[in-house]
Amino acid sequence: MLFGRYSLISRKNVDSGLDRSAYLLLSVLRVEGPMSIGQLSDSLGLDVSTLNRQTAAMLRAGVAERIPDPDGGIARKFRVTEAGIARLDAERAQSIHHLDAILADWSEQDITALATGLARFNASIENYRHRVRSRG
Structure with missing residues (x-):
């Protein structure tokens, strides 16, 4: 939030x-x-x-x-x-x-970890939306 x-x-x-x-x-x-x-x-x-x-x-x-x-x-x-x-x-x-x-x-390593986590999170949201839409 x-x-x-x-x-x-x-x-x-x-x-x-x-x-x-x-x-x-x-x-x-x-x-x-x-x-x-x-x-x-x-x-x-x-x-x-x-x-x-x-x-x-x-x-x-x-x-x-x-x-x-x-x-x-x-x-x-x-x-x-x-x-x-x-x-x-x-x-x-x-x-x-x-x-x-x-x-x-933040360290470079922490920033990279955040970016990687957010990219994964975004991909999971897109995959979820695709699955929900496919169910009709």
């Missing part, structure tokens, strides 16, 4: 103006490339109506745009704008700054 609470508090001090949902969606779009609402829903396990509200807010803020499907599909896709990339980068830099301060007295 402390990790999640600290993440939210530290975000309030960043000038990017991104809320938690925009940060998550922009991060996914930046890594995965343009995605439709359906693809975002599948990827994040979020309800389409929730994503419609969140993407509408991102469009109004100018951090994302709708584009025709680059692969020729019918559904329009969302892509991060240059302004969105700049705001995402600013927020990420601030997060890294905070992490550096928190881990300043």
Whole structure:
């Protein structure tokens, strides 16, 4: 709980103006490339109506745009704008700054162990989500 609470508090001090949902969606779009609402829903396990509200807010803020499907599909896709990339980068830099301060007295070995554990934890979450979705 402390990790999640600290993440939210530290975000309030960043000038990017991104809320938690925009940060998550922009991060996914930046890594995965343009995605439709359906693809975002599948990827994040979020309800389409929730994503419609969140993407509408991102469009109004100018951090994302709708584009025709680059692969020729019918559904329009969302892509991060240059302004969105700049705001995402600013927020990420601030997060890294905070992490550096928190881990300043940790050994390299402890940091590596934390990173390894978090990677394993994330993989376990993804595997769990996949198993749950497969059950229907």
